[in-house]
Amino acid sequence: MTPFDEAALVQAARKGSLDAFNDLVLAHQEMAFNVAYRILNDDAAAEDATQTAFLSAYRNLDSYRGGSFRAWVLRMVTNACYDELRRHKRRPTTPLEPINETEDEEIESPAWLADTAPSPEAAAEQRELAQAVQDCLNRLPDEFRVVIVLVDVQGLDYNEVAQVSKHPLGTVKSRLARARLRLRDCLQRFVELLPAQFRLKDEERA
Numbered sequence: 001m002t003p004f005d006e007a008a009l010v011q012a013a014r015k016g017s018l019d020a021f022n023d024l025v026l027a028h029q030e031m032a033f034n035v036a037y038r039i040l041n042d043d044a045a046a047e048d049a050t051q052t053a054f055l056s057a058y059r060n061l062d063s064y065r066g067g068s069f070r071a072w073v074l075r076m077v078t079n080a081c082y083d084e085l086r087r088h089k090r091r092p093t094t095p096l097e098p099i100n101e102t103e104d105e106e107i108e109s110p111a112w113l114a115d116t117a118p119s120p121e122a123a124a125e126q127r128e129l130a131q132a133v134q135d136c137l138n139r140l141p142d143e144f145r146v147v148i149v150l151v152d153v154q155g156l157d158y159n160e161v162a163q164v165s166k167h168p169l170g171t172v173k174s175r176l177a178r179a180r181l182r183l184r185d186c187l188q189r190f191v192e193l194l195p196a197q198f199r200l201k202d203e204e205r206a
Contacts, residue, residue, distance in 0.1 A: 006069055014061045021061075025054055028070060031154055032077045038149040039081040041138050045088075049080035056080070071156070071163040078146050078164055085142055129190065136186035144179035151176055 006027070012020035032053060036046035053076035064072055137145050143165075150156045150164060161176075162169050 010061070010064065010069055013058075014064075021058055024069070024073075028073050029054070031070070032073060035074060035077050035149055035154055036081055038134070038137060038153055039078070039142075039145055040084060041134060045084055049077060049084055052080040052083075053077040068160050068163060071160040074150065074156075074160075075164045075166070078150075081146070082142065132187060132190040133183075136183050139186055140179055140182055144175055144182065147172060147175045148179040148183060152180070 006024070009020045009023050013024060029050065033046055033050045036049040036053075037043065040046050040049060053073065056076045056079075057073050060076075137149065140148070146165065147161060150161045151158070156164070158169055158172055158176075161172050165172060167175075
């Protein structure tokens with residue numbers, strides 16, 4: 001068994017191997033924390049949610065029925081984040097605003113949202129843009145923020161996100177399309193920091 005043989009690690013963990021489960025934690029803990037942080041915008045809360053998720057995963061290994069183990073773990077993470085948001089009521093739920101686009105219409109995924117290391121000369125602008133992105137993510141309804149974090153920040157595919165959220169594929173796509181629209185509109189306040197392809201044209205601003 002190699003450290004990358006996930007199926008074998010899961011099987012060993014289900015038989016009681018703590019070493020195997022620890023290897024699974026090491027493989028997924030960075031992404032789990034990043035998802036929790038993007039949703040909660042708080043280091044300590046994200047750490048708590050991540051720890052809670054992995055404890056839940058360990059206790060419920062017998063309920064894992066195959067498929068994407070990453071998605072299975074991230075469902076635990078997002079559930080822990082929802083619990084945290086409900087407990088602390090970090091922000092009120094924002095009612096959905098009407099949009100002109102149809103529900104299944106999608107904006108192209110903005111690849112620059114993903115976590116990447118900026119060049120030294122662009123570091124300051126990248127930090128400011130990252131803060132602007134997080135500020136706009138915080139303004140999204142929880143279910144929209146979760147979907148856009150999973151797809152556009154962490155790079156999960158639609159099927160995995162459907163598995164994480166336990167929602168149909170069409171719901172995932174609809175929420176993602178709406179989340180991207182709202183995020184794009186919010187980020188126009190920081191238009192000077194945005195890549196050209198993400199700026200609204202004059203006729204779209206009207």
